[in-house]
Amino acid sequence: SRIVRVLMLPVASVCRNSETPFLLVLSYLHVHTALFSSKDFEGKSQHGAYGDATEEMDWSLGQVLNVLDEMKLADNTLVYFSSDQGAHVEEVTPKGEVHGGSNGIYKGGKANNWEGGIRVPGILRWPSVIQAGQEVDEPTSNMDIFPTVAKLAGSPLPEDRIIDGRDLMPLLQGRSQRSDHEFLFHYCNSYLNAVRWHPRNSTSIWKAFFFTPKFTPEGSNGCFSTH
Template identity: 50%
Template sequence: MKLLNSMLYRDRLIVEQPIRLPGLTHRLAQEAVEFMEESVMESKPFFLYLAWSHTHTFLATAKEFEGKSRHGRYGDAVEELDWGVGKILEALDRLSIENNTLVYFTSDNGGHLEEKGVNGEVDGGYNGILLGGKGHGGVDGGIRVPGIIRWPGHISQNMITDEPTSLMDFYNMVGMTTGAAQPENMTLDGENILPLLNGITNISPHKFLFHYCGDEIHAVRYRPRTGSKTYKLVYKMPDYLPGTNRCHFICGCHSALVLEKPLLFDVTSDPGEKSPLPSSYPGYSDILEAIREAVAKHKSSIVPVESQFTARNIVWRPHWQDYCNFPKCSCTDPKYA
């Protein structure tokens, strides 16, 4: 599948097939810096979304980063990713727009515990004390990720918070920072987290977060408006291999077990989801009732749509296949020859 499923575009034109993964981080950084330079030269505001190839497997780094980390190929990839992020931040400073640019660095999922190299080395990352990993539904090892936000002069410096937020908040944050009008004809799942980042409030705007796997809710996060605790009610758990917290390759929604009784965790003091709270826990019934009401309200607000992942929608259509330099179907980006 390498020739048919590995293409690099510039705008709408394929410039490379297959992709040369070693050195791709350098090229992405270069393109990003050039884009920012052009925007500043033309006095245009810009939005740059940079989806790095690291640390998603396959872990192919440039030669100067091979063997640089004591943590194997994954560590080398992290080193190269750090270098690439540094190039972006250096450019912001050099262009004197660091105080007028919001930077948000995060990930879309936790480490893939089942991912191994050909020699059994860890290629999928590490989730520390959190339970599970990528593709495991609602367990925190797959969905709880760090976020780093930089906006000098606008948000508090050196502040750390473990209040629950969501990547969906990014939409609202961009709207607030740019002064864009929020849509009035739809319900937004995201919230404005700027007051949290500015220290105006110390509590997340999210009272509830619903953790989906596919189109099913596997868990619900509940942050009461008082106190400092965050609770999590778990409806489904991955069907792990005996004695482990992993599956054969990826757990997926289909392999989740429906629990006879949902498990309630205090993820503030038990982030590893090891000790479910007993029914004798103070306020146990009230917590469950608040979550049940929130789930019912949430489900009633959902407008059903057709799944985009039916066999009819995902089947390969050869006549739609894009390529360059037919019939060889191979080319190298001339800008980085």
């Protein structure tokens, strides 16, 4: 069945008429520095200012999802939640408090192209179309949002330029087990910094760096002395 509504989070155009197709792009300042939260959440988490901001953003997203449920729009609405980069591991206050979150086992963070800087969670919900609980362990890109939404809306892609994104629906619906991105190019401003290559018909994954950050002090996961 053809989708008639697309809701993307976070990334605003809002239509209050539930019978009209709409696109909501909601971009949060939460968990971006400088950190802040309202009085209802300030000082309430076990992880300082970053935890407070995270919990308030989680609550706010819940409010949006609740409205979709109440208006009986959830089954016909695609929700996409993601981030634009990994956590800023170098964000440290004068008191030594780390305010940039965590990238877990991945090296690096915001502003570089190691996995900690570019690998972010992507969580999608569309109950009538996407199977709940599935995990897709294939590389995609935020550039994929545009062609995916255009395809679902029945709109042709521009033909006067190269579109780098790919339609996500074959992966999300299990019609494909492999990302259409054989190559992913990673930039530092206007400079090509790294290239990821997953050859067709191969389990090998290669990543070439053309220049790398110098992490300091030795053994650290960021360039702390430069911040």
